[in-house]
Structures are given as structure tokens and as C-alpha cells.
Amino acid sequence: MNKLVLDDVLRLSLIEDVGFGDVTSEAIFSEAHFSQGFLLAKQDFILAGIEVFTRVFALLDDRVKVVSYYADGTSIRNGEKFAVLEGPTRSLLSGERVALNFLQRLSGIATETRRYTAATEGFRAVIVDTRKTTPGLRMLEKYAVQVGGGKNHRYGLDAMVLIKDNHIQAAGGVFAAVQRVRNQVSPYIKIEIEVENLEQIGQALEVGVDVIMLDNMTITMIKEAVQMIDGKALIEVSGNVTIERIGELAATGVDIISSGALTHSVKAADISMKLQS
Structure with a gap:
């Protein structure tokens, strides 16, 4: 700290x-x-x-x-x-x-956080936090996540590229949003994109990104996504992540499970x- x-x-x-x-x-x-x-x-x-x-x-x-x-x-x-x-x-x-x-x-x-990480034992998935922290206390709350055995997602907007649904909508689609990022940022900066369906996953794979975030998908869709991505990018799941769902989410083979609940409603x-x- x-x-x-x-x-x-x-x-x-x-x-x-x-x-x-x-x-x-x-x-x-x-x-x-x-x-x-x-x-x-x-x-x-x-x-x-x-x-x-x-x-x-x-x-x-x-x-x-x-x-x-x-x-x-x-x-x-x-x-x-x-x-x-x-x-x-x-x-x-x-x-x-x-x-x-x-x-x-x-x-x-x-x-x-310790409860969440315990539920992923035996799987490769890691538990990470989000930016849904108490204003002014982010440093401390992200530190507490680490103490509990979790990892930190980006600290702030300047930490990495994360193209979300509103970026995609306002830019006119996945291809446009990713291309504009590539034209502006260093090639050494990793790009993550949030997707809501299999069509967007296909577009993200075609344009090439480092991390694909599956937002609010069902277990069936997540399993399909894991097979579709097939190691071409890291896979993060987010949205409606609760302690009750951690085990089945981890079992799908994803790499990262992010949860705002670790900090916003604990x-x-x-x-x-x-x-x-």
C-alpha cells in the first residue's frame, strides 16, 4: 500500500x-x-x-x-x-x-474472497475483483482481496484496455472498437473485450484480442465459448457471479472469474x- x-x-x-x-x-x-x-x-x-x-x-x-x-x-x-x-x-x-x-x-x-478462492480449488480459474469499490478506498479494498487469496483486475481506467458493451455500441461494433484501440495504444498493451453472445466471440477472435470477457452468460453458453475460443485468448467470466455459482463456473475451464460482490456488497x-x- x-x-x-x-x-x-x-x-x-x-x-x-x-x-x-x-x-x-x-x-x-x-x-x-x-x-x-x-x-x-x-x-x-x-x-x-x-x-x-x-x-x-x-x-x-x-x-x-x-x-x-x-x-x-x-x-x-x-x-x-x-x-x-x-x-x-x-x-x-x-x-x-x-x-x-x-x-x-x-x-x-x-x-x-477466501470463500470464493476455496471454491475454485482444483480448477485453474483465479478469482479477481473489479472497479466496483468504495470511492476513495480502492487501494485498501483491492489489498484486502489479495489478503483473501484473490487477484486484482485493473486498478483504474489507465491500467489496461477493456472494451465494454457501451464502447462497442458507440463505436459501431467489435471490429471498429478494437481497430480504433490498435491505432491509438502501444502494441505492448493487452486488449480485453466484453462480449455478450457467440457472434461477438467470433468477431473478437477474428480481430484478435488477448482476453475475452463473457458477460452474464449461461453455463451452457460459457461451455460453448470455451470450446470456440480454444486457447486463442484468456477467458474471463463476469456478471451474476455468486459464491453459489463459483464451482460450476470454474468447472467450465475458464481462466478468470471476476466478481464485484467481493467489494461492493460484502x-x-x-x-x-x-x-x-
Whole structure:
């Protein structure tokens, strides 16, 4: 993770939540009051973002110390105390929500990604994310996908060529869209195209592309597409990708399974921060 970018994201999050100060904690506790606490798992999950959690407090008050018993990628069990922290009580309470929000969301993404990757065991297909991320948090959410065992698709529009349905429609077809790309970009840049039917697959093969994305196709159509493409391009499937469908999608012989659900609708992990008197 780019630490300069990370610090900017975390500072903005603290400003949003803390504002001009935590009026409740400052009214109850003096600056000299210190506390100890711990992080408690309230479900099984894959840990992701413990360094982000720690960095929130470092930016808020460098007197706060966080010690995690585990690194990102570790399976944490329900009921386990997996980290301890200590420092000024005001700072612990002021940073609690922001730090937990990041830790819970990233751990939730890593946990769901691990479920997806486990469902592809024995197949060649790899699980990848999409650009359907929370605005401003893409770097962190894509990091969490990696922690869960998945791979990252393009980070942004400048990362690679991906010709989608609206490109094809506005350009006047597959041939026109691909040719315009070839006339503009370096020959060293790979070209991926999204197709919706077998006719478009034939056109993509004729014009020559590196990756063909099968969008919202049935299992029967995907199997036909795999035979039709026959190794001439990498095959990605996308659209309506759920954990229940991962196994049958992987079994078709595709190379890549992409899912926006890994980041846009995942449930945050249930984690609590508890202070001790």
C-alpha cells in the first residue's frame, strides 16, 4: 500500500468523524487518563487491515500502542482476543470507530474472497475483483482481496484496455472498437473485450484480442465459448457471479472469474474494541 496515500485517506476519515474533538470523551476523561484494551472477534474471519487499524491511532496520537498477535491473512476464531492496545483514554475512544470501520470492512472483504478462492480449488480459474469499490478506498479494498487469496483486475481506467458493451455500441461494433484501440495504444498493451453472445466471440477472435470477457452468460453458453475460443485468448467470466455459482463456473475451464460482490456488497466482519478499567 502507498503509505502517503493511505495517510491522506485516514486523516480525512478522522477529520470526518472527530471533527473539532470528541466532546463526550473529553468531558469524562482528563488528558492524563490512560487505558488498556483489546480487540475481540465476534465471528470467524480472515484478518485484513491490522496495520491500517494501527496507523489510525498513530496519526491521532503516537502515544497509543497497538500489538497484534497475528498478521493479515490469519484465520481468527470467534471469541478470540487477537490484539491489545493502550494509551490515552481520550485518543483510544476518539479513534475507535474509524479504526474499526477499516478493520471490519477489509476483514470482511478478505473473508469473502477466501470463500470464493476455496471454491475454485482444483480448477485453474483465479478469482479477481473489479472497479466496483468504495470511492476513495480502492487501494485498501483491492489489498484486502489479495489478503483473501484473490487477484486484482485493473486498478483504474489507465491500467489496461477493456472494451465494454457501451464502447462497442458507440463505436459501431467489435471490429471498429478494437481497430480504433490498435491505432491509438502501444502494441505492448493487452486488449480485453466484453462480449455478450457467440457472434461477438467470433468477431473478437477474428480481430484478435488477448482476453475475452463473457458477460452474464449461461453455463451452457460459457461451455460453448470455451470450446470456440480454444486457447486463442484468456477467458474471463463476469456478471451474476455468486459464491453459489463459483464451482460450476470454474468447472467450465475458464481462466478468470471476476466478481464485484467481493467489494461492493460484502458484509463487514464483526469485531469489537473493549477497554478495561
